[in-house]
Amino acid sequence: MADNGRAGSRPGLRRGTIISVQALILLMFLAQSAPPVNYDESKAGTYTLPNPLMQQNGEYVRDPADWGKRRRPEIVKLFETNMYGSVPFAARHTAATYEVVDNEPNALGGKAIRQQVVLSLPQQTFTILIYLPVSKKPVPIFLALNFTGNQTIVSDPAIRLPEIWDPKTKTHHTAPEQSRGTSTQWQVEKMLARGYGLATIYYQEIEPDFEGGIELGVRAAYPPPAADEWGAISGWAWGMSRAMDYLLTDRDIDPKRIIAMGHSRLGKTTLWAGALDTRFAMVIAAGSGEGGAALSRRDFGETIELLNQHFPHWTCDNYKKYSRHADRLPFDQHELLALIAPRPLYLAAAEDDKWADPKGEFLSAIAAGPVYKLFGKQGLEGDTLPALQKPIMNTIGFHIRPGKHEVTAYDWDQFLNFADKQLPAPR
Numbered sequence: 001m002a003d004n005g006r007a008g009s010r011p012g013l014r015r016g017t018i019i020s021v022q023a024l025i026l027l028m029f030l031a032q033s034a035p036p037v038n039y040d041e042s043k044a045g046t047y048t049l050p051n052p053l054m055q056q057n058g059e060y061v062r063d064p065a066d067w068g069k070r071r072r073p074e075i076v077k078l079f080e081t082n083m084y085g086s087v088p089f090a091a092r093h094t095a096a097t098y099e100v101v102d103n104e105p106n107a108l109g110g111k112a113i114r115q116q117v118v119l120s121l122p123q124q125t126f127t128i129l130i131y132l133p134v135s136k137k138p139v140p141i142f143l144a145l146n147f148t149g150n151q152t153i154v155s156d157p158a159i160r161l162p163e164i165w166d167p168k169t170k171t172h173h174t175a176p177e178q179s180r181g182t183s184t185q186w187q188v189e190k191m192l193a194r195g196y197g198l199a200t201i202y203y204q205e206i207e208p209d210f211e212g213g214i215e216l217g218v219r220a221a222y223p224p225p226a227a228d229e230w231g232a233i234s235g236w237a238w239g240m241s242r243a244m245d246y247l248l249t250d251r252d253i254d255p256k257r258i259i260a261m262g263h264s265r266l267g268k269t270t271l272w273a274g275a276l277d278t279r280f281a282m283v284i285a286a287g288s289g290e291g292g293a294a295l296s297r298r299d300f301g302e303t304i305e306l307l308n309q310h311f312p313h314w315t316c317d318n319y320k321k322y323s324r325h326a327d328r329l330p331f332d333q334h335e336l337l338a339l340i341a342p343r344p345l346y347l348a349a350a351e352d353d354k355w356a357d358p359k360g361e362f363l364s365a366i367a368a369g370p371v372y373k374l375f376g377k378q379g380l381e382g383d384t385l386p387a388l389q390k391p392i393m394n395t396i397g398f399h400i401r402p403g404k405h406e407v408t409a410y411d412w413d414q415f416l417n418f419a420d421k422q423l424p425a426p427r
Contacts, residue, residue: 035305035324039354047297050331052338052371064342064375075339076276078331083291084272085230085316087238088222096121096242098249104158110134112192116150116160117246122221126205127160128243129153131188132197132252140257140423141197142415143243143280145236145266146183149202154188155181162202167210185263187412194416195425199247203266206239207232211313227317233291234316236266237273244279257281257423261415263407264356265314268292275339281423283340284415286348287405289356291315293347295333295364296326301357334367337396341368342375344422346397346415351388353405359385365396372396393421 053061061071080086099118107114115130129150151159161175191198207217219235248255260280262270267288274283285293290302305323322329347365349358362385369379377395391399397418401410
């Protein structure tokens with residue numbers, strides 16, 4: 001009790017002293033309640049991963065047909081029920097409408113064709129910004145969600161200014177003019193020069209990224225989700241598939257070379273979108289970490305408990321049961337990667353991004369290898385991270401570079417090289 005000057009107060013302690021003691025106790029409590037973060041490789045623990053080729057009835061998958069008919073649906077259902085949440089039936093059968101509000105054949109100084117397409121869903125609209133190279137058509141294209149608004153991708157005054165959400169204050173405002181071209185993640189002119197297009201969407205137009213954002217996004221049009229129904233990651237992934245619906249109608253885009261790409265939480269989203277939607281010809285995820293490519297059973301960097309503590313809206317309610325029990329998960333993230341087989345998969349990591357556990361992502365990719373091998377494809381081998389800036393370009397690709405949690409020009413060089421190798425232009 002604080003000293004309020006009344007009789008019975010403890011003598012010799014001032015009011016400020018007692019408050020300081022209370023603050024110290026609170027800090028000690030928070031320190032005890034917050035799960036520790038391990039960055040010591042020797043303490044990452046031991047674990048046994050589920051076999052992606054063993055069915056729930058104990059029988060092994062014999063061939064690709066067996067995988068597609070039996071085992072793959074089992075794994076999808078496990079992730080839907082226990083982690084990302086399933087998309088409700090009504091949403092799966094909701095048709096979007098599209099309006100091309102901008103079609104400029106001479107954008108970026110004549111280097112690109114620019115389109116802006118407004119996609120409308122029940123109670124929600126979002127804008128797809130598209131740049132295509134001025135070259136022989138149809139062209140391959142990267143589809144990626146972005147963090148900061150379409151106007152930040154490149155300095156182009158014709159890009160519509162979106163409403164930008166602030167997750168801390170849960171408010172939004174129109175993006176300022178000075179924000180144009182401010183993102184360092186994108187290499188649009190490099191993509192165009194290499195013959196690739198880019199389609200991108202500001203992810204918080206699909207659903208704002210904070211607890212309670214469900215009331216302001218695509219999930220608001222449907223009944224509140226049950227414990228095994230979609231969190232925000234499933235909502236964002238669903239938005240990527242609705243964008244894919246449109247891209248498939250554009251004759252300037254090669255329908256067999258549409259590549260899903262994402263970074264960080266949007267890397268998690270991209271892996272899930274690619275796992276569910278087999279129309280994506282390739283999947284690329286950078287720094288996706290816990291809840292993405294990194295193994296959950298491995299205690300290193302971010303954990304399920306921390307993910308649920310900081311971002312409870314990303315996943316379904318059932319995922320909360322595993323906050324301190326990763327060993328009880330009926331799957332691990334290598335099986336998410338396996339769901340992308342036999343399509344090409346590329347993971348990018350950064351040396352200083354220990355929170356995302358680069359080695360856990362690499363080991364996860366290795367553990368997905370048997371499914372790729374089932375299809376006659378080559379995955380990764382060994383258990384030692386490759387040297388910095390020594391990319392592996394098998395059907396499963398991987399690199400780790402110096403630096404931090406971001407997407408750099410070096411990363412894009414490898415993404416483009418991987419796409420050239422794994423999705424060559426048809427003759």
